[in-house]
Amino acid sequence: MTLSLENLINQKIAAAFKTLGLDDKYAFVKVSDRPDLSDFQCNGALALAKSERKNPREIAARIAAELEKDGDFAHISTDGPGFINLSLSDDLIARNMDDIAADGRFGVAAVTAPKTVVMDFGGPNVAKALHVGHLRSAVIGESIRRIEEFVGNKVISDVHFGDWGTPMGMILSEIIRQDGSLAKAESYTIEDISEFYKKANIRCKEDEAAKENARVITAELQNGNPEYRKAWLHLRKVSVDAVKKNYKELDAHFDLWLGESDAHETCAEIVKIAAQKGVSEVDDGATIVRLEEANKPKPPVILVKSDGGYSYQVTDIATIKMRVDDLKADEIIYVVDKRQSLHFEQVFEVAEKIGIAPNTSFKHVGFGTVNGADGRPFKTRDGGVMNLENLITLSKDKVRESMPEPDAQYDAAYIENLVSEIAVGAIKFQDLKNNSASGYVFELDDFAKFEGKTGPYIQYAIARINSIIRKAAEAGIKGGGIRISNREERDLALKLAQLNAVVTRAHAESEPSILSDYAYTLAQTFSTFYNASSIMNEEDKTLAASRLKLAGLTRDVLKLLLRLLGIKAPEVMLKKQ
Numbered sequence: 402m403t404l405s406l407e408n409l410i411n412q413k414i415a416a417a418f419k420t421l422g423l424d425d426k427y428a429f430v431k432v433s434d435r436p437d438l439s440d441f442q443c444n445g446a447l448a449l450a451k452s453e454r455k456n457p458r459e460i461a462a463r464i465a466a467e468l469e470k471d472g473d474f475a476h477i478s479t480d481g482p483g484f485i486n487l488s489l490s491d492d493l494i495a496r497n498m499d500d501i502a503a504d505g506r507f508g509v510a511a512v513t514a515p516k517t518v519v520m521d522f523g524g525p526n527v528a529k530a531l532h533v534g535h536l537r538s539a540v541i542g543e544s545i546r547r548i549e550e551f552v553g554n555k556v557i558s559d560v561h562f563g564d565w566g567t568p569m570g571m572i573l574s575e576i577i578r579q580d581g582s583l584a585k586a587e588s589y590t591i592e593d594i595s596e597f598y599k600k601a602n603i604r605c606k607e608d609e610a611a612k613e614n615a616r617v618i619t620a621e622l623q624n625g626n627p628e629y630r631k632a633w634l635h636l637r638k639v640s641v642d643a644v645k646k647n648y649k650e651l652d653a654h655f656d657l658w659l660g661e662s663d664a665h666e667t668c669a670e671i672v673k674i675a676a677q678k679g680v681s682e683v684d685d686g687a688t689i690v691r692l693e694e695a696n697k698p699k700p701p702v703i704l705v706k707s708d709g710g711y712s713y714q715v716t717d718i719a720t721i722k723m724r725v726d727d728l729k730a731d732e733i734i735y736v737v738d739k740r741q742s743l744h745f746e747q748v749f750e751v752a753e754k755i756g757i758a759p760n761t762s763f764k765h766v767g768f769g770t771v772n773g774a775d776g777r778p779f780k781t782r783d784g785g786v787m788n789l790e791n792l793i794t795l796s797k798d799k800v801r802e803s804m805p806e807p808d809a810q811y812d813a814a815y816i817e818n819l820v821s822e823i824a825v826g827a828i829k830f831q832d833l834k835n836n837s838a839s840g841y842v843f844e845l846d847d848f849a850k851f852e853g854k855t856g857p858y859i860q861y862a863i864a865r866i867n868s869i870i871r872k873a874a875e876a877g878i879k880g881g882g883i884r885i886s887n888r889e890e891r892d893l894a895l896k897l898a899q900l901n902a903v904v905t906r907a908h909a910e911s912e913p914s915i916l917s918d919y920a921y922t923l924a925q926t927f928s929t930f931y932n933a934s935s936i937m938n939e940e941d942k943t944l945a946a947s948r949l950k951l952a953g954l955t956r957d958v959l960k961l962l963l964r965l966l967g968i969k970a971p972e973v974m975l976k977k978q
Contacts, residue, residue, distance in 0.1 A: 404508035405901035406497045407432075407441070410487065414443055417467040423449055423460070430487065432899065439478070439486035440895060446483035457483030491885035494894045495947075498883040501897065502954045507961065509901045511553035518554045519724045520546050522736035523648070523655060526563035527640040528572055528591075528598040531647045531789040533771040533779045533843070534738065539653040540832045541768055542736035543967045544913035546654065549734075551965060552908050557728055560648075561720070562660035564637045566713060568598060570619030572636060573629055574611065575601035586632035591643040594636055620710055623665060637662075647789055650825060652967055659720075667719035668711040671755070672704050680754050690751050702747045717748045722757045732762045734911065739767025739838055766911045769840030771832070779843050792843075796824040800849050800857075803976045811975060819971055823849065823857050826968040830856030833966050834917040851976060854921050856968055859959060862924035864974035866956035873936060873949050880953055881946030889933040893951060896926045900958055904965075913966055920962040927955045 407430060415428040427445035434442065446461035453460055461483040468477050468487070476488040501508040522542025525531055531539075542558070549556045575597045576586055589597070605612040622629040641658060648655065672688060675681035681690050686707035692699040703712040724730045735745060745765040752758050771787075773779045779787045800823045807813040831848040835841040851857045873879075885891050899919065907915040936952065939945040960970045 404497070404500050404504055405510065406489075406494070406508075406895075406898035407902055408510075409497070410441055410489075413468065413471060413473070414445070414464075417464055418445070420467055421463055423464070424452065432902075433486065435486075438480070439476070439488045441487045441489075443485040443487065444483070446479075446485065450483070461485050491891065494891060494898070495883045495885050497898060498894050498951065498954065501900075502883070502950060507900055507954075507958055508898075509551070509904045515553045515555060516731035517729050518549050518556050519728055519730040519733045520549070520556060520558045520736065521561050521720075521733065522546075522558065523560035523644075523653070524563065524737060525560065525640070525644040527569060527636055528594040529563075529568075529640075530591075530595060531644055533787045533789060533792055535647075536651075536771060536789055536792070536828070537768045537832060537837075538736050538738075539648060539651050540829050540967065541766065541837050541913060543651070543653040544833060544916075544965060545734065545736065545766065545911050547965045547967060548904070548908050548911075548913070548916075552904070557657065557730075558655045559657040559659055559724075560655040562637070562641065562658060564633075564640070564660035565623065565662040565665065565716070567615060567619050568602075569622055569633060569636070570615040570617070571601035571605055572597050573618050573622065573632060574615045575604065576632070583628055583632040587635040589635075589639070591639050594639060616708070616710075620708070623710065647793075650793060650821075651829070652825070652969075661713070661716045661720075664716050664719040664723060665711070667723055668704075668715050671715055671719050671722065671757070674755050674757065675704060675751075678755050680751075690754065692747060692750050699743070699747060699750075702751050714744065714748055714751075717744075718751055718755075718757070721748070721752045721761075721763075725758045725761050730758075730761050732764065733758075734764045734766060736766045736768065739769060741765075742767050764911060766837055768837045769835075772840050772842050774842060774844075776842065793825065793828065795845060796828050796849065797821060799845060800824040800827065803849070803851075805975055805977050811973075816975065819973075819975060822969040822971050823860060823974075826856040826860055826963070828856075829966060829968050830859065830917060833913045834921070836914050837912060851974075857974070859920050859924055859963060860968070860971055861974045862927060863956055863959050863963070863970045864972065866927070866952050866959075867972055869931070869936065869952055870949070870956070873945075876937060878936065878942075878945055878949055880950035881943055883950055884944060884947040886944055886947075887934060889930040890948065890951065893926050893930040893955065896923050897951075897954060897958060907965075916962050916965055920959060920966070923955065923959060923962075927952070 411429045414430060415425040418425040418428040427448040430441040430443045432441060433439045446457040446464060449460050450457040458479060461479040465477045465479050465485055468474055473490050473493040474487055475490040478486045480486055520542060522538045524538055525535060546556050546558050572594060573583065576583055605615055618629065622633055675690055681688055681704060687703055688705040689701040689703050691701045702714050704715040706712055721733065724733055742765060749763045771779045797820050800820050804816050804820060807816055827849040831843065834854055848855060849857055851861050885894060903915060903919045907913060934948050936945050936948045939948065963970045
C-alpha cells in the first residue's frame with residue numbers, strides 16, 4: 402500500500418473511473434492551484450471529453466458523484482470547464498501523517514527497477530587549485546548522487562581527474578627549464594607545482610617554441626617515457642591529495658579517483674572500433690567522425706589529432722566504454738558547466754554511432770556560473786579567479802561574526818565545528834536554491850543570515866524543533882496519534898504529504914533546487930503552525946502529543962532534505978544575543 406497521500410488519492414480516482422467505464426490513464430490529481438478551494442484537483446474530465454464525445458462538465462459531475470460515496474473526501478465540487486476539486490477529510494490526513502511518521506522513508510517510494518548510475522562530477526585538474534567553478538560541480542553533483550542513492554539506485558561516483566593533457570607537458574617543460582632536469586620533481590609541493598603551471602601557461606601563450614616543446618613532452622609522456630611518467634605520478638598524487646581536502650570539507654564523496662590517463666589505452670580501441678564501423682575518416686591528417694547536422698551544424702569529433710595525439714573528446718568516449726564494460730552502467734550522468742553542452746552532444750552521438758553503450762542512457766546536467774555583484778564570474782578583490790578554499794575561509798569568517806564567545810557549555814572547539822557546518826551549509830544552500838542551469842550571484846553579505854531563504858534558516862528551524870522536543874520531554878509530553886484541530890495543523894500536514902512528489906520530481910529532473918524550495922516552504926509552514934498551535938501550554942494532552950509528533954516529523958523531514966542536499970543539520974544553533 403502506498404503511503405503517498407497523492408498516490409492514495411490517485412488510486413481512489415482510478416477506481417471511480419473504472420466503475421464508470423472511463424479510461425483511467427487520466428485518473429490522477431495534482432496539488433490544487435486554488436488551495437482556498439480544495440486540496441487537490443483532477444483535470445481528467447477535460448482529457449476524456451473528446452473520446453467520450455460528451456461535455457467535460459457532465460463527465461466531471463459523474464466522477465464527482467461517484468467519489469462522494471467515499472468518506473475520505475470532505476468536500477467535492479466541479480468548476481470551470483470540468484475541473485474536479487477535492488478536499489480531504491481531516492481523519493484521512495491524520496491517518497496518513499501517522500503512517501508517514503512510522504515509515505523510515507517518510508512515504509517516499511523507491512524506484513521499482515534499480516539501476517547502476519555512474520556519476521561524473523568534480524573535474525579537477527593537476528596543479529590547479531579548486532575555484533568557484535568547481536563548487537557547482539561538486540555541490541550539485543553530490544546532491545544528485547545522494548538523491549539517486551535514496552531512491553534506490555546503485556551509484557558510482559567518479560571525479561574524472563584532468564591529468565593527461567597538454568598542461569602536464571607544460572609543467573614538466575617548465576620544471577626542466579628552471580632546474581635543468583626532473584631530478585627534483587618528486588620534492589615539489591602543490592604550491593610549487595601550481596607556480597610552475599602559472600609560469601608555464603604565460604610562457605606558452607607568449608612563446609610558440611615553448612608551446613611546441615610542451616606538446617612534444619606531452620606526447621612522449623603519453624607514449625610511456627619513463628622519466629616523464631615518474632615525475633607525472635608524483636605531480637598527480639600531490640594534486641589529488643590537495644583537492645581531496647577541499648572535497649572533504651564540502652562533504653563531496655567520490656568512489657573513484659580515475660583520471661583521463663586511465664582511459665588512454667582504451668582510446669586506441671575506440672579509434673579501431675570507429676574504423677571497423679566505417680564511421681571515421683582521415684581529414685588533413687586527423688582521424689574524425691562527422692556528425693548529423695539535421696537540426697543544427699555540428700563540428701566533427703576529432704579522435705586522433707594530426708600530430709598523432711588523442712583528443713579530449715576520444716578520451717571521454719573511451720571513458721564511456723570503460724564505464725559500461727567495467728562498471729555495468731545503466732545510466733551515466735555528467736554534472737559539468739553548461740558551456741560544454743556541445744561537447745557532450747558530440748560525445749554521446751559518437752558513442753551511439755559506434756555502439757559501445759547500446760543499453761546505457763546519458764544525461765548532461767549543465768550548470769551556470771557563480772557570479773559576483775557585477776553579474777560576471779566571481780573573482781577575488783585583485784581580479785583573480787576566486788579560489789574555493791579562500792571562499793570557504795571568507796564564509797567561515799562571516800559566520801564567525803555571529804557566534805557567541807565560548808563558555809563552559811559550548812567550548813571553542815564546539816563553536817568552530819558549528820561555524821564550519823553553518824558556513825559550508827550556507828555556501829551549498831545558496832548554490833542549490835538556484836536552478837542548476839542558471840547562473841547566480843554569490844551574496845557574501847546575505848548568504849549566512851538566519852532568516853530568509855538561506856541554509857542557516859533551515860538549520861535553525863531544525864535546531865528550534867530540537868529545543869521544542871527537549872523541553873516537551875522535560876515537561877513529560879510525548880508524541881502521540883495525530884489529530885487535525887486547526888487550519889495550521891492541516892496546512893503543515895498537507896505540506897509534509899508533498900514529500901514523495903517533491904523527491905520524485907527532483908530525481909526525475911536531476912534538480913536539487915526542487916528540494917531546497919520545498920525545505921524552505923516547509924520550514925515557513927512549520928513556523929506558522931507553531932505560532933498558532935501551542936504544545937507546552939495546551940490543556941488537551943492528546944492534542945499536545947499530536948502537535949509534538951507533527952513537530953518531530955517536520956524536523957525529521959527537514960533533516961532528510963538537508964542530507965539529500967549534502968548539508969549538515971546541527972543539533973543546536975548558536976548566535977550572539
